Amino acid sequence: MSGAFNHPPDIGSAVAEQAVSWLIEMQDGGLSPGRQQAWEQWLQAHSEHQRAWEHIQRINQRLRGLSSPLAHAALNAPKSNSRRQALKLLLLLGAGTALTYGVRDQLPITPLLADFSSPVGQRRTLQLHDGSQVQLNTASSVDVRFNGQQRVIRLLEGEMLLTAAQDPRPLQVLTAHGVLQPQAARLNVRQFSDRTEVAVFDGQVGLMPTAHSGSPLWIQPHQQLSFNRQAWNPPRPLDAGSGAWTDGMLVAAHMRLADFLAELGRYRRGQLNCDPNVADLLISGTYPVDNSERVLDLLAVSLPVRIRRFTRYWVTVEAKA
Structure with missing residues (x-):
């Protein structure tokens, strides 16, 4: 199962909030002629506004396709301030802006709003715009956020095999326990509740646990290890079955x-x-x-x-x- 990577546009937090506010106002009963003119002026004022509007509409459609009770309640509840706040939060979470990117992994609905996911019993292959490839194992999900300065892939749950492409922008892989920095590497990353396991097949990968204050560890080819938020276990040779799930x-x-x-x-x-x-x-x-x-x-x-x-x-x- 494969899918092309369609990354979220580079939208500022303020513009994303404006787009969400306009969408909610429209859904609350439509715009008056004056407000319709104000929305059109806002939309035409900058290309970023147009990108934000298109992206928020896509997120809104994706939310309507979810089976999540939270999403259903926010989208279908009677008009109220609490309903508007819930919908605004869901839309902003789905937008993946700098403002909300760090909030998403604090909420239990995160996997439902992930950029990409694979259901139980299925695997999925993603081809990213920089030439990298991500393979998702069963019941796995990731967020992908690229801009002009950096590339960030956040593993939200499950397991992935990443073949990182050469690119002048630094690449980071985030898990609940730390940050990995692949250097044109091929690596397998699996997230557990209490640790992350990483296996490096090619290239080298820098590792910095979230609460670690020292220098990063560089994992060499044909090594694997596990780490938590404070420290890592000593590297060991690759297991014979590492990455076999991709086959x-x-x-x-x-x-x-x-x-x-x-x-x-x-x-x-x-x-x-x-x-x-x-x-x-x-x-x-x-x-x-x-x-x-x-x-x-x-x-x-x-x-x-x-x-x-x-x-x-x-x-x-x-x-x-």
Whole structure:
């Protein structure tokens, strides 16, 4: 699954707010002839206003396509100050301006408003305007913000493989735990709740955890490590299965069954449970993530386990009777 990158225009915070205010005023009952003339004058005053207006309209359409209860309430609630404030916040969050870019990652609706995302069980490839390529793993989302001075990719959730292109503008990859600076590198980045894991295949990558005050660490090719907001673990050689998900494969090398099922469960909806009595069984091999049902059937043949399917969305792997 692929998609061309259509980056948000470089719009200032004040202009974005003006565009949102005009849109909300129109949706609240239309404009009087005087206000219609004022809007047209504002729109024609600067090309930035026109870019902002077009972009805010696109964001508004995207919000209307969301299943989010928050977005539905803001868009469809009766006219009120609270409704207008909620809609304004949603539109500004979606606009990705400098004012709101730092706010988006503080709110639980962020993945819904991400520039790009992939649903559970699917992968997505993005070709960015600078020539870089981003591959998103299952249930992953990113924001991308390029301007004349810098390139910023924010991993909001999940996992991505980035092939960074040469460009005079510096490139930063932001996660919840720190900043990565790829130097024409190819790297895999996965964000957990308590840490970020990064694997570098080519090039080198600078790392600075959010709360770290010292010098950055430079991760060399064929190294990987994990880090949190304060520090990083020592670099280690790449795992054999690093990045295998881009080929639709899950590689296990003497992996605990509980850990294996947790990984496989990322690619399917519902609960995939592991009985504690079989959690420490070891598994090795290469398995297709796009056919988890087949993988579960293989486990029942190769291990002393059985698969109990209560429903399609509630499956438990337990000891064979």
